[in-house]
Amino acid sequence: MGLDFTVVPGHLDIILLGCAWTIGIALAAALLSFFGGIIFAVIALYTPWIIRQPFRLIEWVFMGTPLLLQLFLIYFGLVQIGIDLPAFVAGIIGLGLHFAVYNSELIQTAILSVDKGQMEAARTVGLSRGQALRKVVIPQAVRDVIPPIGNNMIALLKDSALVSVIGVSELTLSAQRAIGATYRPFEFYLVAAMFYYAINLCMEWVQRRIERRISISR
Amino acid sequence: MSDQDHFVEIRYAQKSYGSLEVLKDISLNVERGQIVAIIGPSGSGKSTLLRAINDLDPLTGGEVWLDGVQVNKSLPHRQYEKHINEMRQHVGMVFQHFNLFPHMTARENVTMAPMLLKRLSKAEADKLAEEQLDKVGMLDRIDYYPSRLSGGQKQRVAIARALAMEPKLMLFDEATSALDPELVDEVNLVMKKLAEEHMTMIIVTHEMDFAASVCDRVLFMDQGVVVEEGPPSVVFKNPTKERTREFLRKHLAGAA
Numbered sequence: 395m396g397l398d399f400t401v402v403p404g405h406l407d408i409i410l411l412g413c414a415w416t417i418g419i420a421l422a423a424a425l426l427s428f429f430g431g432i433i434f435a436v437i438a439l440y441t442p443w444i445i446r447q448p449f450r451l452i453e454w455v456f457m458g459t460p461l462l463l464q465l466f467l468i469y470f471g472l473v474q475i476g477i478d479l480p481a482f483v484a485g486i487i488g489l490g491l492h493f494a495v496y497n498s499e500l501i502q503t504a505i506l507s508v509d510k511g512q513m514e515a516a517r518t519v520g521l522s523r524g525q526a527l528r529k530v531v532i533p534q535a536v537r538d539v540i541p542p543i544g545n546n547m548i549a550l551l552k553d554s555a556l557v558s559v560i561g562v563s564e565l566t567l568s569a570q571r572a573i574g575a576t577y578r579p580f581e582f583y584l585v586a587a588m589f590y591y592a593i594n595l596c597m598e599w600v601q602r603r604i605e606r607r608i609s610i611s612r
Numbered sequence: 613m614s615d616q617d618h619f620v621e622i623r624y625a626q627k628s629y630g631s632l633e634v635l636k637d638i639s640l641n642v643e644r645g646q647i648v649a650i651i652g653p654s655g656s657g658k659s660t661l662l663r664a665i666n667d668l669d670p671l672t673g674g675e676v677w678l679d680g681v682q683v684n685k686s687l688p689h690r691q692y693e694k695h696i697n698e699m700r701q702h703v704g705m706v707f708q709h710f711n712l713f714p715h716m717t718a719r720e721n722v723t724m725a726p727m728l729l730k731r732l733s734k735a736e737a738d739k740l741a742e743e744q745l746d747k748v749g750m751l752d753r754i755d756y757y758p759s760r761l762s763g764g765q766k767q768r769v770a771i772a773r774a775l776a777m778e779p780k781l782m783l784f785d786e787a788t789s790a791l792d793p794e795l796v797d798e799v800n801l802v803m804k805k806l807a808e809e810h811m812t813m814i815i816v817t818h819e820m821d822f823a824a825s826v827c828d829r830v831l832f833m834d835q836g837v838v839v840e841e842g843p844p845s846v847v848f849k850n851p852t853k854e855r856t857r858e859f860l861r862k863h864l865a866g867a868a
């Protein structure tokens with residue numbers, strides 16, 4: 395028996411395609427989770443009770459239930475009420491909102507810890523509360539939580555493997571397909587793991603660059 | 613249109629936090645180009661009064677008028693927000709702890725509001741930043757972030773930021789109290805320059821010498837009331853009230 399990596403090159407095209415899907419979905423979901431996180435945080439902190447409640451429900455669903463179930467709900471469940479999303483879109487929305495809720499928690503705490511003199515100074519030059527949030531408070535809050543948000547994004551990348559269960563041919567599902575054709579699970583799972591690790595390194599690199607840029611202004 | 617004779621007019625200002633009365637029927641008039649200093653012990657309500665002028669701490673009673681327009685007039689919420697944002701563009705404020713925006717350079721601190729609210733182009737904004745930062749002697753630090761500036765430099769940038777909106781009135785709340793003694797003068801110098809340009813200013817300060825040298829009028833506040841008010845020569849040299857004398861004894865002792 396033993397390992398035989400010579401089978402890998404023959405199926406590298408499908409693996410690379412899967413890799414591209416993983417990157418695309420993770421990137422789109424990361425952006426959704428970032429901006430969604432900011433929007434959820436602002437809603438939680440600054441809108442009246444009546445507007446907050448639906449978002450409390452979303453928060454509860456996305457924090458309190460398994461991501462897998464959430465993906466099923468969005469992909470298979472929404473069809474029943476006439477919303478038929480392509481699998482990859484359902485995957486992006488599920489992953490994006492799931493992590494948006496976690497990012498929102500971080501951002502809320504960060505917004506509350508921005509010195510209140512910042513809001514005051516912004517208001518005294520004539521900015522509305524919304525403008526002050528957008529230009530002054532939120533940028534500072536987000537800077538403070540880049541490292542934990544980065545950790546969430548790495549978790550997001552890893553959890554993106556779950557969208558394989560709704561049929562998106564991302565990296566994990568591609569590896570499984572290659573295994574189906576070759577009966578070589580160990581080799582292809584190892585290759586997939588390597589790719590995940592490589593993407594992971596890229597994300598950490600980007601995060602470090604962002605952090606370095608921010609540290610210039612501290 | 614209005615029945616206001618004064619540039620800034622505060623009428624019967626009242627402010628309470630629950631049962632704590634911080635301002636008790638304070639009235640104050642300031643004319644265009646005048647410089648008024650507010651002095652008084654800690655907790656006497658100086659900041660509260662100053663911050664009521666641009667509605668940062670809204671009054672619970674009384675009126676504030678600026679240049680013929682009532683600042684705290686009663687309007688439906690949305691309209692009031694709009695009105696107050698517009699009013700605040702005419703009132704510059706300088707804080708004890710600078711409150712510069714740490715994620716923006718000196719240039720961006722100065723230009724952010726004018727670009728957003730007056731729709732200045734990039735070129736106009738750059739010109740404005742250079743002008744205003746030059747005025748406070750900070751042109752050579754135009755692209756520095758606040759973290760790389762000393763306290764005095766930060767405060768000068770904060771003054772430039774306020775001036776960039778071309779305010780009619782400047783409010784200073786202990787602008788030099790957080791500074792190391794050797795950095796106080798550079799900020800005072802900028803304020804003196806503004807005085808020479810006839811900027812209308814209301815200055816809360818603990819620096820009696822500075823107040824005496826630039827102000828037309830001094831207000832001594834204690835426990836939410838104006839105890840004594842007049843030209844610095846009278847309030848500092850010949851105060852009529854015992855409370856003023858006592859306060860000055862304490863404060864001038866340190867300075868002498």
Ligand SMILES: Nc1ncnc2c1ncn2[C@@H]1O[C@H](COP(=O)(O)OP(=O)(O)OP(=O)(O)O)[C@@H](O)[C@H]1O
Nearest residue numbers: 629632634652653654655656657658659660661786
């Ligand atoms: N948000 C608030 N809630 C309750 N009390 C407040 C609040 N803000 C101010 N006060 C009280 O109002 C009073 C006046 O405060 P203010 O800050 O105006 O004094 P001040 O004269 O500026 O004092 P200082 O010289 O220490 O700055 C103080 O007793 C203070 O404790």
Ligand SMILES: [Mg+2]
Nearest residue numbers: 658659660785
């Ligand atoms: Mg004060």
